[in-house]
Amino acid sequence: MAATEFRIWRQDGADGEGGYRDYTTDVTEGMVVLDAVHQIQAESANDLAVRWNCKAGKCGSCSAEVNGNPRLMCMTRMSDLPTDRPVTVEPMRAFPVIRDLVCDVSWNYEVKKKIEPFEPRPPDAEDGTWRIAQEDVERVQEFRKCIECFLCQDVCHVLRDHHLHDEFVGPRFFVYNAALEMHPLDTRDRLAALKQDEGIGYCNITKCCTKVCPEHITITDNAIIPLKERVVSEFYDPLKKLFRVFSGGSRA
């Protein structure tokens, strides 16, 4: 057991003045940051606000910045952090703070509503079922692992630094688009929306999102770049462009 110092962000309401406050608590073997925060909450800060649910890296509720790194608090082991200085815990900085470590992520839920929903092709068999190869299931599994922790949104500079929330949906929703576009049964087309409304062009593939993903989804290489390629071939392929001119299509 070792007394460990923490610097935790405290903020009283969205418009309140925020700042770090220092706490000390005993850290025992195997503890994760969320355990320490809960212990502090029970011992000395009953009203310290923190969001959490499963405590097993499956629900994506306890996202925060630990020593400046976007992390799930439940999957960050204390033994992996340096012991020579206090552990800093603060809310995700790309979203407005509601209180302490809890921030307002409702924008993400609004974005999702606007994305073209799934629509399957007609069933393959008379009993109304489909035949799908396991390898086609596995191709999109990576994207469907997403637990919506929004750490990728937190770290994306288009949102965090440039605040282009109205023109850009962020890495989470490119992964979501990829899951739908590469779904073996889906029939809808989301490429025009990706280009025009969802701002995929703003991503300059710095791969910050991939680095922080707790599910190890290769967001940039496997989701965003293939979507960018599809958008390019749909809208900028000279032959397709020519075809559209002669067929009277309006996309360009």
Place this chain on the structure above:
Amino acid sequence: MDQTPYEYDVLVVGAGGAGLRAAIEASAVGASCGVICKSLLGKAHTVMAEGGMAAAIGNVDERDDWKVHVTDTLRGGQYLSNPKMAEIHAREAPARALELEAWGALFDRTKDGRILQRNFGGHRYPRLAHVGDRTGLEMIRTLQDHGIHRGIDFHMEYTVFRLLLDDGRVAGALAYDRERGRFRVYRAKSVVLATGGIGRAFKITSNSWEYTGDGHTLAYDAGADLIDMEFVQFHPTGMVWPPSVRGILVTEGVRGEGGILLNSDGERFMFDDIPPLYKDQTADSAEEGWRYVVGDRDARRPPELLTRDHVARCIVDQIKAGKGSPHGGVYLDIAWIKEKISNSEEHIRKKLPSMYHQFKELAGLDITKERMEVGPTTHYVMGGVRVDAESQMSSVPGLFAAGECAAGLHGANRLGGNSLSDLLVFGKRAGEYAAAFASEQGDVRLDEGAVDAGVAEALEPLEREGGEGPYQIQHELQDLMQEKVGIVRIEAELEEAIDEIGRLSDRAKAVSAPGNREYNPGWHTALDLHPLLVVSEAVARAGLMRRESRGAQFRDDYPRKDEHFGKVIIRVARGADGEMVVEEIPVEPMSDELTRLVEEMG
């Protein structure tokens, strides 16, 4: 009150599998529908479900059908289930699974491209549709994404703490939002409770903070009956080390893929104690058990896949006999399959990716190479709101319940995989019948007095100064339930627990929660004490009344099944003077057809 009431035909409380499925159905038949959830959308406990969803589709073994499924369920529940619910569940689960696929869910496939099904405890044939070991995530995301395009209103991070009544009929609910601490009134012609379970009443649990028995208590306070509350499922395999992860679930899928249980002497102890009811269905050698795992249709299942109540008790016996692992569990070994298959490490990572991940990151252990340490953890409550089998309506008109907070399907013990299918089958039915009730019945009146009284009561912990903090009471209750109302129970300890719960209830009425109303966990914990105490008392009292051992209830002072208690279930309700009333009522009768089936299938 802060704002004018929200108004809906159907109000759904809870946004896990059952709540979402109910809302989708209610809105599909044209009802206006609002959903209240304690957390953000998509974070409910369903997301944690790993193994899969039981549905007798018969893709892997065509001998499977609803008849086998219903008899498996009834046997697993030690014949205390509501037989009609068990039949509806078995008949409708395949359609509910296939419908998820039409909404975008992707399950693992057979070689010919159909939905793959896996083995699980107590299921005679491979029956669980699954996606690796993250089936719950696939299911909740599919329902959530389908639901948001249907015009359902979601009220995230709201907690309902009281139901409103109009002349005995449900009329809505009173809630506060966690973010700002504002109170909101919901007026609704019918209400579906889908709030999940009660695991936070115990110290070691796989359940999150949300699982405080809210739906159970809302129904109880409104006058509805609870049944089967003595039956709390302790999942045999939770993590035991390191201490901070104690209780986190290790999916039964590990055993379904060939994982075996060993004591400190390296003995595979599950072969030593096979209950008579399952003797004919269980392998009698390690060799036969493995053949079952790899799909030999003539082989019987290994004893690790006996029902959860039995496996949990065998583990406790090993620990008590001094044959436990260093941190008070036993060993679960999947790495051993390297003796049987050449690419075992890759196979394990592919079949059990989240387990691999979970042990690697939280315990620093590689399950493809090393044994895990596991022990029982509070996982699920079979007990809940007593409902009509067809409609899911409780004894309070207009009040419905589905999923874990409802009771009847699982009897004395739930089979793994029957929960996800339960959520969908009965979530759909609850939504459908709640919408019908709303359209057939007229408008409801709101009782302003009850609203004001509810708000005043909820504010008391914030306004009271100098009282005890809520966390101390919560921790004492969890220790008490773990110690005296846990896996092994005896009369004297149950009586002590009931007395102690009474004292804790008195202390809970005098707690203080410092701070203001905005996202104040101390205040929320103070408000969660009432439901936790109600369900704890119900579990202890029902457990005391059932003087026998059956399914999830093990009484050290009555270690055998008793004929009388095989014919009754325990009903818990609020008496006229506010006291908890507990009584025996007869088990629901079985139809002649089901009786024949049960006899035929043995």
